[in-house]
Amino acid sequence: MSAVCALAVAGTGLTGCSSEDPDAGTNGVGKLAPEKIQSRTRSAAAAVDTVRLSGSVVAGGTSYRLDMRLKSAGGTGSVTADGVTFHLLRVDDQLFLKADAAFWNHDDGSGKSGTASDEAAAGKLDGKYVKVPSGDPSYKKFSGFTDKDLLLGDLLTLHGKLGKDGYHERGGVRSVRVTGDGGSGGTLDVSLEGKPYPLRLVRAGDAGTLTFSAWGQDFTLEQPSKDETVDYGKELPES
Template identity: 50%
Template sequence: MAALPPTSRIRRAVLPVAFGAGLTAVLAGCAADPDEGTNGVGKLSASAIEEKAQSAADTAKSVRLAGTLVSKGGTYKLNMRLKQDGASGSVTTKNSTFELLRVGEALYLKADAGFWEHEDKPSGTPSGSDGDADSDADSDAADKLDDMYVKVPQDDPSYKQLRGFTDMDLLLDGLIGLHGDVVKGDRDKIGGLRTVKVKGGEDGEGGTLDVSLDGTPFPLQFARGGGAGVVVLSEWDKDFPLEEPAAGQTLDYGKQLPRT
């Protein structure tokens, strides 16, 4: 019969193994839970997270939308505060920047003189003809409209397009919808708030949405697929005043705005 090892030898062999196993359990128990203190949406499936975000946006009363959009070959920089009955903010295109204010269905546009200057005379009009007088008249009109609110007639062709920049539901529906099979992405932070990403497709070719893990699961950022722009959404449900401009700040251009 083989001799049994001394008890002290067994204890020396077993203790390191037991200690190591215990330490592993303690460290596992202390590992940070990424969902601790969050609203819990990070535990949901990608489609459920997207649904929560859409629902939060649909029931919101107001939001600030800022970022860049690429649409039909044009690039627009938006900084708009939006709510159901109106909006205010600015739009920058390749050639100009203008402000928009909508109170109900009344839509106002404000820009500098350079925005309003335009050429209506036929191409090839010789110098010294009536074309110069028309140009001077355009310049005079632009000076009068400089930095004034101009009410956009509702039957003007530009009314619908400009109003689209002030329509909260229309903008959100068009900007935060993902395309393709949705997958859950990494955790991140937007504006100091923790987020979880939901992507349209593995590479985000159908867009990438950052959904807040703090408080209400609002969408906080949307990157459009194909490099078509990134918008940041903030100040959800934070109200702001909307008032029509004073009479002294408003001018009437006429029945139709110039094409610019």
């Protein structure tokens, strides 16, 4: 606080009168135009190998709740859709899905569950990793949730004219917020500390909210052991 400000505070009883520089001690991206901030955060996200992504995504009319750890070689974590949670694990090109019997023996919409043979098959899959054949529709549907570059490339884009919505804080980390069309095209909070990593994304059109953390924190990806795995063959049962 300056000497003039200190005298003013002492004479008036005010608690403070200085205006702190919001960019002091930061990585400086808050000073940039919003287009530059978006470009910097996309580059920072692409350059680092690992991240944790959690939150909700609406895709194809379905809302998915994600909690995934991602790296260039694959990813692992949980996905919840329609009240059912399953686990995904991808190591290189090998994708595995683990769920309970209820996931496999689903209600087909008629109000009736599966047949006795369906229930028996679901029981064998209960709690086991099922290797998803690359040609199965489920492979394309679910592998995207484990693909860091694909996910972030699609997600870290705001729509409409870019602007800034001031300085904020996410999880104790100072951030600057970038908006698309004043917020209707989404908002993205970018770290002002260290690398300008994305911290929180609110997608346009109520299409989900995601948080990003653990940037650069490595983790191990290993294929499940044989006794944890069921190889269902060329095509998975419908789920």
